[in-house]
Amino acid sequence: xxxxxxxxxxxxxIGAEVMAEVQRVIGWFGDKRGLAFDVSEDLVGGAAYxxxxxxxxxxxxxxxxxxxxxxxxxxxxxxxxxxxxxxKPERGLLxxxxxxxxxxxxxxxxxxxxxxxxxxxxxxxxxxxDIMIVRELTSGSYFGEPRGIFEEDGQRVGINTQxxxxxxxxxxxxxxxxxxxxxxGKVCSMEKAxxxxxxxxxxxxVTAVHKDYADVELSHMYADNGAMQLVRAPKQxxxxxxxxxxGDILSDCAAMLTGSLGMLPSASLGAPMENGRxxxxxxxxxxxxxxxxxxxxxxxxxxxxxxxxxxxYSFDQGTEAARLETAIEGVLADGVRTGDxxxxxNTTAVSxxxxxxxxxxxxxxxx
Numbered sequence: 458x459x460x461x462x463x464x465x466x467x468x469x470x471i472g473a474e475v476m477a478e479v480q481r482v483i484g485w486f487g488d489k490r491g492l493a494f495d496v497s498e499d500l501v502g503g504a505a506y507x508x509x510x511x512x513x514x515x516x517x518x519x520x521x522x523x524x525x526x527x528x529x530x531x532x533x534x535x536x537x538x539x540x541x542x543x544x545k546p547e548r549g550l551l552x553x554x555x556x557x558x559x560x561x562x563x564x565x566x567x568x569x570x571x572x573x574x575x576x577x578x579x580x581x582x583x584x585x586x587d588i589m590i591v592r593e594l595t596s597g598s599y600f601g602e603p604r605g606i607f608e609e610d611g612q613r614v615g616i617n618t619q620x621x622x623x624x625x626x627x628x629x630x631x632x633x634x635x636x637x638x639x640x641x642g643k644v645c646s647m648e649k650a651x652x653x654x655x656x657x658x659x660x661x662x663v664t665a666v667h668k669d670y671a672d673v674e675l676s677h678m679y680a681d682n683g684a685m686q687l688v689r690a691p692k693q694x695x696x697x698x699x700x701x702x703x704g705d706i707l708s709d710c711a712a713m714l715t716g717s718l719g720m721l722p723s724a725s726l727g728a729p730m731e732n733g734r735x736x737x738x739x740x741x742x743x744x745x746x747x748x749x750x751x752x753x754x755x756x757x758x759x760x761x762x763x764x765x766x767x768x769x770y771s772f773d774q775g776t777e778a779a780r781l782e783t784a785i786e787g788v789l790a791d792g793v794r795t796g797d798x799x800x801x802x803n804t805t806a807v808s809x810x811x812x813x814x815x816x817x818x819x820x821x822x823x824x
Contacts, residue, residue, distance in 0.1 A: 460493045461734075461772055462524040466501040466517070469546060470745025471755035472530025478757035478813040479528065479764050482781070485817055489824060490777060492768075497524070501553070502532025502546035502745075512549030521553055525730075526771040527738040528764060529553075531745040550740075554594055557736045559725035560625065561632040562592040562704065563766070564742065566691075566711035566721065571789040575716025575798065578688060583714050589640065590697045590711055591633040592704025594725055596625045597655075599701050619655045621700065626662040632726065633698035634670035643674045643695035647683040647703055659700065680707065687711055712742055719743050719756035719797045722763035724770055737771045739763040753808035756795040758785055761816065784819035788812070 465480070467473040486492040499517045506512050512532070521527050532546040542548075553559070568576065568586035576583040601618030608614075630646070637644045646663045648656035660677055667675045678686070680703040686693065687710050699707060712721050721743070727736030741759030749755060762785065768778040792804040793815045799806055807815065 460495045461526070462495045462497070463767075464520055464524040464527045465496060465498045466521075466527060466529045467498070467504070468501050468530040468532040468745065469503040469534050470531055470747040470750045472502075472532070472745055474750070474753075474755050474809055475741065475757040475760040476528070476530045478809060479760050481813050481817065482761055482764060482820075485820055486768075486777065489820070492772075492774065492777065501529065501549045503534055503537045505549055506537065506540070506544060506546065510544070512544055512546050513552050518552065518556060521557060521738075522736075525732070525734050525737070526767050527553065527557075528760075528767065529738060529740040530760065531741065531743060534745050534747040536747070551599075553738055554725055555600070557725075557738065558595060558727045559736060559738055560593060560595045561629050561726045562590075562594040562708075563636070563724040563726065563770070564590040564592060564704075564708040564711070564721070565723075565766075566590065566708075566715055568715045569720070569786050569789050571786070571792075572716045572720065572798065574800065576714055578691075578714060583691065583716075586691055586714060588691060588694045588697065588711065589636060590699065590704060590708045591629065591636060592708060593621075593625065593629040593700050594704075595701075596621055597701030619653065619700075619702070621655050621658060623658065623662050626659055627666055628728075630663045630666040630698060631669075633696050634666065634673050637673045637696040638670070641695040642672065643676075645676045645678055645683070645694055645697050647678050647680040647697060647699040647707065649680055649703075650677075651679060655700075663698065683707060684710055687714065708742075716798075719759055719795070720762070721759050722766050724763070724766045726770060734771050737767065739767045739771075753810065754796050755809045756797050757809055757812055758795075758816075761785065761813070780820065780823055781816075784816050784823060787819045788815045791815070 467476040566588050568583045573580045573584040598617045598619040601620035604617050606615050648659040650656035650660045725738045765778040765781045768774040794804045
């Protein structure tokens, strides 16, 4: 049998630096755990625009459709701010999501005990936090038509359409319920059914799907109340299910509960391929951070945790994913930190590669 295939798209800014550290971790699992991957690399975002005049070349898109999983670093930066909207670096990422039909975005918000003091909330509110936001990713107001800026009665009007079909809601709801079955058995669905017809349909479809998952507890909440509850009592949640726009906002809110965007991974999953693995793209939540590019300051943990998600959701290697996550937790407990996480005198500052050195040492100790 051939090895599982990974397409690495480092992207822009610190993307190449953190992805180089992920490659070291991938190599460790091949050398020490017999989990070898066929790894290829290509361009996306600003790097692809510089080379090809487009943020995602058609050949790269075709390769992404063929591999078992895609690992992406980050895209964008001030260098590309003046580009036409159609060729901005982010359009490459959106094309990957749309054409791979990655309809379920998984955004975990987990607060490691060693980092609880870094949250803007009180330690007792966030310590032990472990929630998962499942965001619908390929429809809603980011893709609905009509959209654009038009002339109307002598002035410009900006239009975006919030649009969902029953089938689109059904499939992402099933992803959330299936995930909850592997966690703590609770789903909270968030929308705005009080003012939006799309929200009414969302609530009706999610309620209907729940009949197939009676073992999972379902609750409903308006998204604005959900944002408030996330900063009031976040540990009440297990899995949060929501649409594209609200998911974008709520997941960033949840991200800061953990203390640092540099710590958070994500997975975007689609329908199963012929081999049973889902179409999948994994990426850190953080941006390209061009201001620290090339300085060895970038925190690689979010990108490494994204590979842990790939182990769990694409390759059915939950035990090895947990091994990697435990190693990272151990390093943080030892006080080893990149600059974004430096705290009191008991912490030790390391570079981007130094953080990976410490994680690999913990992995070695786990054998």
